[in-house]
Amino acid sequence: MSTRAFDRMFTPRSVVLVGASDRPKSVGAVTLANLQSGGYGGTLYAVNPNHDRIAGLRAFPDVTKLPQAPDLAVIETPPDQVAGVIRQLGTVGTHAAVIITAGFGELGEQGKRMQRDIVAAAAEGSVRVVGPNCLGIMVPGIGLNASFAHLSPASGGIAFVSQSGALITAVLDWAKPRRIGFSNIVSLGDMADVDFGDMLEYLAEDPATSAILLYVEGLIEASAFMAAAREAAKAKPIVAIKVGRHPAAAKAARSHTGALAGSDAVYEAAFRRAGMLRVASLPEMFDAVETLALTTPQGGERLTILTNGGGPGVLATDALIGLGGTLAQPAPSTIERLNAMLPPTWSHGNPVDMIGDAHAKEYGETLDVLLSDPLTDAVLVLNCPTALTDPAEAAQAVIACVQGARQRGGTSNVYTSWLGEATAAPSRALFEAAGIPTYNTPDDAIEGFMHRVRFAQNQGLLAESMMPGGAYQRDAAAATAAVQRALIEGRRWLDYDHVEAICAAYGIPTAPNRSSAADARAAAAAAAQLGGPVALKIRSPQITHKSDIGGVALNLRGAEAVRAAADAMLQRVSAARPDAKIEGFFVQEMVQRPGAIELIAGLSVDAVFGPVVLFGHGGTAVETIADTSIELAPLNAALARRLIARTRVARLLAGYRGQPPADLDAIAEVLVRLGDLIVAHPQIAELDINPLLADAQGVIALDVRISVDSAMHTPSSVRFTADRVATVA
Numbered sequence: 203m204s205t206r207a208f209d210r211m212f213t214p215r216s217v218v219l220v221g222a223s224d225r226p227k228s229v230g231a232v233t234l235a236n237l238q239s240g241g242y243g244g245t246l247y248a249v250n251p252n253h254d255r256i257a258g259l260r261a262f263p264d265v266t267k268l269p270q271a272p273d274l275a276v277i278e279t280p281p282d283q284v285a286g287v288i289r290q291l292g293t294v295g296t297h298a299a300v301i302i303t304a305g306f307g308e309l310g311e312q313g314k315r316m317q318r319d320i321v322a323a324a325a326e327g328s329v330r331v332v333g334p335n336c337l338g339i340m341v342p343g344i345g346l347n348a349s350f351a352h353l354s355p356a357s358g359g360i361a362f363v364s365q366s367g368a369l370i371t372a373v374l375d376w377a378k379p380r381r382i383g384f385s386n387i388v389s390l391g392d393m394a395d396v397d398f399g400d401m402l403e404y405l406a407e408d409p410a411t412s413a414i415l416l417y418v419e420g421l422i423e424a425s426a427f428m429a430a431a432r433e434a435a436k437a438k439p440i441v442a443i444k445v446g447r448h449p450a451a452a453k454a455a456r457s458h459t460g461a462l463a464g465s466d467a468v469y470e471a472a473f474r475r476a477g478m479l480r481v482a483s484l485p486e487m488f489d490a491v492e493t494l495a496l497t498t499p500q501g502g503e504r505l506t507i508l509t510n511g512g513g514p515g516v517l518a519t520d521a522l523i524g525l526g527g528t529l530a531q532p533a534p535s536t537i538e539r540l541n542a543m544l545p546p547t548w549s550h551g552n553p554v555d556m557i558g559d560a561h562a563k564e565y566g567e568t569l570d571v572l573l574s575d576p577l578t579d580a581v582l583v584l585n586c587p588t589a590l591t592d593p594a595e596a597a598q599a600v601i602a603c604v605q606g607a608r609q610r611g612g613t614s615n616v617y618t619s620w621l622g623e624a625t626a627a628p629s630r631a632l633f634e635a636a637g638i639p640t641y642n643t644p645d646d647a648i649e650g651f652m653h654r655v656r657f658a659q660n661q662g663l664l665a666e667s668m669m670p671g672g673a674y675q676r677d678a679a680a681a682t683a684a685v686q687r688a689l690i691e692g693r694r695w696l697d698y699d700h701v702e703a704i705c706a707a708y709g710i711p712t713a714p715n716r717s718s719a720a721d722a723r724a725a726a727a728a729a730a731q732l733g734g735p736v737a738l739k740i741r742s743p744q745i746t747h748k749s750d751i752g753g754v755a756l757n758l759r760g761a762e763a764v765r766a767a768a769d770a771m772l773q774r775v776s777a778a779r780p781d782a783k784i785e786g787f788f789v790q791e792m793v794q795r796p797g798a799i800e801l802i803a804g805l806s807v808d809a810v811f812g813p814v815v816l817f818g819h820g821g822t823a824v825e826t827i828a829d830t831s832i833e834l835a836p837l838n839a840a841l842a843r844r845l846i847a848r849t850r851v852a853r854l855l856a857g858y859r860g861q862p863p864a865d866l867d868a869i870a871e872v873l874v875r876l877g878d879l880i881v882a883h884p885q886i887a888e889l890d891i892n893p894l895l896a897d898a899q900g901v902i903a904l905d906v907r908i909s910v911d912s913a914m915h916t917p918s919s920v921r922f923t924a925d926r927v928a929t930v931a
Contacts, residue, residue: 205404207330211298211396212341212386212404214273215244217348218265218296220287221278221303222248222256229302230278231257232350233338237276240354241345247272264290271295276338276348281305284334285319292327299324300348301333306392321394336391337367342384343410349389358383359412360491363401365390365419369484376484385410399426406434413491416442416478418469424810428476435477435664439494439657441487442480444469468808471832477664479657486649489641493650494657496639497615502579503655504530505648506572507553510560510596511586514621515553518582518644525652536575543567559590566599573607573614580615580654582647587625597629601636615639615654619647659844666840674709674875678882681707685885688910694887695743696908698788705906708875710891712903716790722768726761728789735759735792738767739905740775744782746890746907749822751778757792764789793895793902797861799854800893801901802830803872805880807887813880815842815873819851820893835877842870842877855896862898869896872903884914 219237223230230250234257237246248256251263262268265275265287271294277287284303291299306317317334324331332339338349342357353374360382364370367389377384385408388401398421405411414434421427434440446466473480479494481487505522507529509515522529530552532540540554544564549555554572556564565583572581583600585593597620604616618633618640620626626642633640641647684703688696696704698718705712717732718741719725729736740753748754752774755767768787775784802820807813811834818830831848833841846852846869857863872894880886888909895902 205400207297207328208400208404210273210296211300211330211332212339212346213344214298214346216247216270216272217242217244217274217276217346218247218249218268218272219276219278219348220249220265222250222253222259222261223278224253224256229350233276233278233302233348234259236347236349236351236354240340240342240347242347243345245272265294265296266290268294273298274348275299276302277333278302281313281316281334285316285323288320288323288329288331289327292323292329297327297329299329299331300336300339301331301391301394302336302338302350303333304335306334306394317392317394324395331395332388333391334394337370337389339389340384340387342387349387353378355387356381356383358385359410360384360415361386361388361401361405361408361411361413362415362417363388363390363398363405364417365393366417367391369417373484377488380488382488385412393422397422397426399423399430402427402430402434402440406430406437411438413438413495414440415487415491416440418442418444419446421810424472424812428472428811431473431476431478432664435661439491440476440478441490441494442473442478443482443484443487444473444480465808465810467832468811468814468834471814471834472811474660474663475834477661479653479660481653489646489650490653490657493617493639493653496637497617497654498613499658499661500579500615500654501613503528503658504577504579505582505651506530506532506575506578506580507582507584508556508565508569508572509553509584509586510556510558510565510588510591511584512549512553512555514584514586514619514644515549515555518584518619518648519553521645521648522651525648527648527652527655530575530578532572532575533577536571536577539571540568543571558586558588560596561591562595562599565596566603569600569603569616570607573603573612573616578614580617580651582617582619582644582651584618584644584647585620585626585629587620587622593620593622593625593629594632597632601632601638604638605636615651617641617647617651619644663841663844666838666844674871676709676875676878677707680704681879681883685883685910689885689912693743694909694911695746696910697743697785698741701906701908704879704908705903708879710872710875710903710906711901712906713790713793716788718786719768719789720786722765722772722787725768725787725789726765729758729764730761732789732791736764737788737790737792738764738771739788739790740771741785741788742775742779742782743785745775745779751775793904795895795897795899795902798895798897799851799864801851801869801896802890802892803869803876803894803903804891805835805876805886805889807880813877813884815845815877815880817842817845817869817873818849820891824892833877836881837874837877839867839870839874842873845873846870864896865898865900868900869894872901885910885912887911 221230222234248259248261250261253261275296306313340347342355347354405414507515507518620629630640681704684700688700717728719728735757738755758764800821802818804816813835814832815835816832819827829850833845855864890907891903
């Protein structure tokens with residue numbers, strides 16, 4: 203990751219177009235026209251060996267014949283000529299190039315070979331390359347349009363970096379009538395050299411950029427991306443679209459965790475961890491940027507809704523709850539103040555419905571009370587047009603109240619939505635001029651509020667990523683020895699002894715009194731020795747999900763019951779999996795934890811970001827329940843708690859119907875230790891604890907599976923401090 207030569211790339215004093223053309227509608231002609239018409243004040247050169255002049259410019263046969271080395275070269279030549287042009291640029295002293303030409307990595311082995319030649323030539327001459335196969339770059343502030351886009355963007359504070367050139371043209375078309383301006387627009391294309399990490403590092407320091415938008419199809423250097431994103435997100439908002447939200451789970455995954463930790467979920471976790479905000483569409487992207495620009499960080503997530511109509515207030519409440527938001531409960535003192543100033547028919551709660559004849563005075567005074575409410579973090583103000591009041595006057599009252607609160611140092615954000623069109627337009631213009639976020643509908647306003655909430659949550663994750671985890675005793679050498687024994691024995695899935703050794707090494711509590719039995723007779727004898735009810739499980743290195751094929755029997759009492767169950771299980775499993783090597787049975791004392799909740803905790807390795815920790819609602823129907831979330835490893839206690847909180851099962855863990863709350867500290871501690879385990883032992887490929895029983899007494903892992911791979915995985919792209927990494931390792 204480097205921004206070397208980026209000053210020449212994005213603030214060039216001279217530009218050469220290699221492959222300039224006078225053929226109408228050709229890429230070379232359109233790009234040259236954009237360079238000439240954008241208002242760029244630097245020197246332009248054209249290179250074309252078949253022409254003396256093109257579009258009023260003298261044309262040179264190649265870059266070595268130019269009167270000086272240009273700062274930036276824009277290349278539109280046949281693919282097999284590009285590497286040679288890059289070598290010439292390095293020779294003359296040009297160190298920045300944009301390769302618009304397509305036909306490389308996307309066209310098979312020959313294209314990949316030509317792209318490798320480009321990379322080699324760029325390295326030889328110290329040339330930084332954007333592309334190939336890209337739309338180009340634009341810097342509206344200096345009039346530079348080095349692209350073949352159909353529109354030139356307006357100047358503004360938003361930087362847009364995209365892997366898709368087609369999406370850039372769509373954004374330009376969408377942004378123009380909305381008067382949205384840009385500081386930089388960069389089409390990365392195949393990312394042979396310059397990638398997202400490089401651009402984030404540059405844009406974080408760019409004074410012309412106030413917010414960064416990303417369109418991501420995939421990443422090449424995840425570690426560099428995360429490092430740059432974390433630093434950039436500390437300075438300015440980053441909003442990202444990541445396409446490919448619903449890919450099929452990887453077929454190679456054999457554990458529940460491997461199947462559930464899909465690539466899109468890992469990208470979601472990475473964006474959260476970097477302090478970025480992910481959105482699903484282009485309109486939402488620009489709405490999010492506008493919201494973040496017009497609001498300030500909030501101290502909390504509790505929203506109070508102020509309205510002159512009950513229906514819109516209910517709509518906004520439904521939207522808030524549907525998006526996981528929190529409806530504020532105003533303090534009793536606030537309710538008393540509202541009772542003293544509003545008609546008796548007001549709603550006496552949140553939403554605060556002042557009824558339909560509320561005038562500007564009521565809007566201003568009521569909002570002032572709500573902004574001082576200690577249990578309110580933000581206020582959404584709604585207005586429904588009526589024949590009794592003037593919406594613009596109400597808007598002016600809200601503006602005056604907000605401006606007064608800002609002068610007093612208030613921290614609560616105010617969001618507005620004046621419903622309608624003809625009567626609402628003047629009020630929206632007033633809010634826009636005052637720098638107060640305004641939306642067409644209550645749903646849009648709630649989404650804007652939740653953008654701020656989610657951004658604050660992700661900024662919190664970014665801060666936690668730099669905090670160390672808790673100290674505890676572990677025996678990393680014992681875990682390493684267990685992994686190595688399994689690899690020497692040629693096992694992908696560790697047997698019971700190896701799993702127990704690893705869990706013990708990291709202090710993960712497992713079920714007691716478990717025995718191995720070679721056959722049904724031995725299983726019966728083991729059950730007799732244990733006494734009480736037992737669980738019987740098939741033992742086979744090829745069978746990871748035992749219950750799926752009848753390989754588990756629970757609550758067996760007595761030796762004869764165990765013997766009969768073992769014989770029947772052996773027949774079922776042999777019929778279902780004739781390929782599996784049956785090594786016997788496990789006999790385990792049944793764990794009696796009435797009311798305990800079945801959870802899943804696991805580890806997997808993502809091909810891009812490295813190891814991840816998964817948590818959710820467990821049991822045999824874990825994929826059907828689909829209540830899981832993931833975080834990049836390693837974790838600390840706060841990150842583990844947030845991982846738990848993102849699941850629906852967290853509400854059960856908080857206690858229900860007389861059941862006391864589960865020990866969340868114990869659950870979080872297991873997640874922290876799992877994250878440390880996979881970071882310190884990179885040959886662990888997958889791990890499942892399912893179920894992990896949790897109740898007020900703590901946690902216990904009933905079934906643990908661990909798979910290993912001799913090929914060490916790439917370490918996670920997220921780290922805490924150097925001391926933290928040393929402790930984990």
